[in-house]
Amino acid sequence: MVHRFRSHWLELGRRLRDFRACYGVTQTEIARAIGAADASTVAQWESGVNVPDGLRREHLIELLDGQRWPELRAAALTGDGLPAAWDRGARWFRRASRERRPRETIGAAVAAVLAHLQDIASPEALRQRYCAHDGEWVRGVAVRSGLDEEQPVDLRRLEDAAYGLRWLEIEHDRQFDLRKSLVPQLSLGLLNHEGDPASDGAKSSAAGECAKGT
Numbered sequence: 001m002v003h004r005f006r007s008h009w010l011e012l013g014r015r016l017r018d019f020r021a022c023y024g025v026t027q028t029e030i031a032r033a034i035g036a037a038d039a040s041t042v043a044q045w046e047s048g049v050n051v052p053d054g055l056r057r058e059h060l061i062e063l064l065d066g067q068r069w070p071e072l073r074a075a076a077l078t079g080d081g082l083p084a085a086w087d088r089g090a091r092w093f094r095r096a097s098r099e100r101r102p103r104e105t106i107g108a109a110v111a112a113v114l115a116h117l118q119d120i121a122s123p124e125a126l127r128q129r130y131c132a133h134d135g136e137w138v139r140g141v142a143v144r145s146g147l148d149e150e151q152p153v154d155l156r157r158l159e160d161a162a163y164g165l166r167w168l169e170i171e172h173d174r175q176f177d178l179r180k181s182l183v184p185q186l187s188l189g190l191l192n193h194e195g196d197p198a199s200d201g202a203k204s205s206a207a208g209e210c211a212k213g214t
Contacts, residue, residue: 012052013045015064023135024156025072032075033068034059066134073131076160082167083127087191089160090168097182106153109145111178113138113162123167130163 020030027039027046036042036056044050045060052060062068076085093110096102120126138159147153165176168190176185 010048010051012057012060012064013048016042016060017046019064024154025135029072029075030060030063033072034063069134070131073133077127077130082164082171082192085160086164086167088164089157089162090164090186091191092157093161093165094182094186097178097180103179103181105146106158107178109138109142109147109153109158110162110165112141112145113159114165114176114178116141117162117166120166121170123170126163126167126170 016030019025020027027042030036030042031038034052034056036052041050045052051057059068063072077083093106096106117126117129120129135156138155142153142155142158165186168186169175172190176182
């Protein structure tokens with residue numbers, strides 16, 4: 001009986017690995033979204049070294065069933081200013097936009113998401129919009145823009161790029177022309193993060209905002 005129950009909870013670890021791979025979510029973000037101690041705890045669940053219990057297990061099941069997207073999305077919006085995830089997305093597309101082919105394919109999808117955000121006029125409202133979506137909506141945008149399974153693309157990075165660019169447009173009163181290279185349009189001085197996101201111990205000021213927006 002104990003073995004059967006443990007096998008059931010270990011299956012959560014396998015589902016969690018698949019979930020993270022599908023949506024490009026980090027272990028740190030999972031930990032923040034469900035109240036786990038840190039990324040190493042999530043890693044133990046995925047590897048089968050340990051299993052979640054109590055409220056963390058309930059939250060994990062809810063997350064895998066698609067019920068905790070606002071909390072998960074809030075977990076990516078740590079710190080003040082331009083969120084690190086959006087910063088990385090903007091940097092990624094800035095590099096990609098140097099070449100014509102990515103501008104015509106990935107750029108079309110980023111532009112479509114960016115157009116969807118043009119009615120937003122403040123960073124706070126932009127965070128609210130981000131938290132209100134699940135991880136699937138941008139997939140339809142990508143397909144309509146000509147991206148398909150033969151042209152795989154990191155959908156989360158694509159979405160984060162659009163949000164990062166809109167944040168920069170709002171904060172610096174400018175508009176980007178995604179039909180052209182972003183290199184001359186977007187100075188690296190406007191991007192305020194380098195490398196990886198904030199440490200596991202960083203607090204998220206956006207979590208409360210997202211919870212109120214649902």
